[in-house]
Amino acid sequence: MKEGVARFWREIPQRYNFIGNKCGTCERVFFPPRESCPDCRRKSMGKMKETKLSGKGEVVTYTIIHVGPEDFEEQTPYPIAIIKLEEGPQVTAQIVDCPLDEVKIGMKVESTFRKIQQDGHTGAIYYGYKFKKLR
């Protein structure tokens, strides 16, 4: 095991369920959830409300990774994109179930729950979101 399990366990609610939060003062939505709003700062303290995100969004930019980290080597080449979610926040994630030459800026996508990586053969399996073309 390379990492302690708690580090990943703590993030399960967000990574599994796409739960972010919203500033009670300016209504700006954040993902992952933040302790305070960078616009309102102290005025947002104690006013951050949990909110479920739709998981739908649009590709802002992308790359196709040909040389991957060791844990992702068997997946290469794979696309990674920055996705702007409907509610406003941007995330970095893989695009799946899509031919590489169809990945484009502006493409509408939706999140899907997938295995992200595994800590060797006997270690923990980490799950999270990837994105596929919106039908």
Place this chain on the structure above:
Amino acid sequence: MRDVAVIGVGLTKFGELWDKSFRQLIAEAGSKAILDAKIEGKDIDALYVGSMSSGRFVDQEHVGALVAEVSGFSQLHIPATRVEGACASGGLAVREGYLSIASGMNDIVVVGGIEKMNDVGGSAATEILATASDQEWEAFFGATFPAIYALIATRHMYEYGTTKEQLAQVAVKNHANGAFNPYAQYQSPISLEAVMKATMVAYPLGLMDCSPVSDGAASLVLCAAEKAKKYTDKPVKIIGSGQASDTLALHGRRDICTLDATVYAAKMAYKQANLTPKDIDFAEVHDCFTIAEICAIEDLGFVKKGEGGKAIDNKITTLDGSLPVNTSGGLKAKGHPVGATGVAQIVELTMQLRGEAGKRQVKDAKIGLAHNVGGSGATCVIHIMEAM
């Protein structure tokens, strides 16, 4: 605030230095700088060293005191501090040294920067460099460090029509400059075709769009400007210093193609120096990837946003252009031992402003700028220098 000058510089060769250890490298760069400045150990008030990840590259933390020890200063008990800001660690060490003299606390400070990256394998180096990005919300999903700069490149191409050939021309230019730098990791020119056809790493960036994995160290001696002439005939003054931060993750930024940390650090440095981008004669910018140099010359205000690619076409940034950029070869050709880079940039500025840059000397170089970035732009530190 007191004025601060560089009175001595030292570099090791950059490259795959299998026969040299972390300790040997930093001691070599440090002693060269100290001899160049003609100072002695007892003159040194403090020592700052930049290193991104000595813990993971060579299994050694606590390198502030270690550097003092290997430099022969253990019995002088000089205050020694290690500074970290990913690939900007060296630039931050320079700024900490600068601030400590400007404040009046110290008169003479030695600054070092080091990374020994080839003692781990290539994939381990990639993984360690990725710790400069957001581990939980970028790297976790399989984004490598080149991939994050590739995300900037794809968007820059989409918004401004920047081409893969323009990216490649940055590498060609920097290798041409590196050919004149005896300290550079790569000292031979490369062809446009070789860059264009190189193995793809993260589309649109190929292997030759990426700076290499390097070993190396750099060092400076900083001195209160009023005392600098006591040690050297050619002190070079730091006339502006700026630093700024931003989100670790690229996806958290206002604009994918703008490094706001660069914009803000530059504003701070220009204001202090009472200069505008037009006053800069030459610059060392953080070209960890070719796209990074294009963004840098835009964000530093040398060209308008989106015109960084055209600047390459118009040969503005070549050695004989109106604003030579990365005369040392840059990170691309000189090499990028991450903690050393920000210090080595100041060494290049100093050599140019002293008129000691040999075949890569910029004619009438009066004012130079150094731009050092951590991660994909979460940290930026900028210095502007002028010969006294």
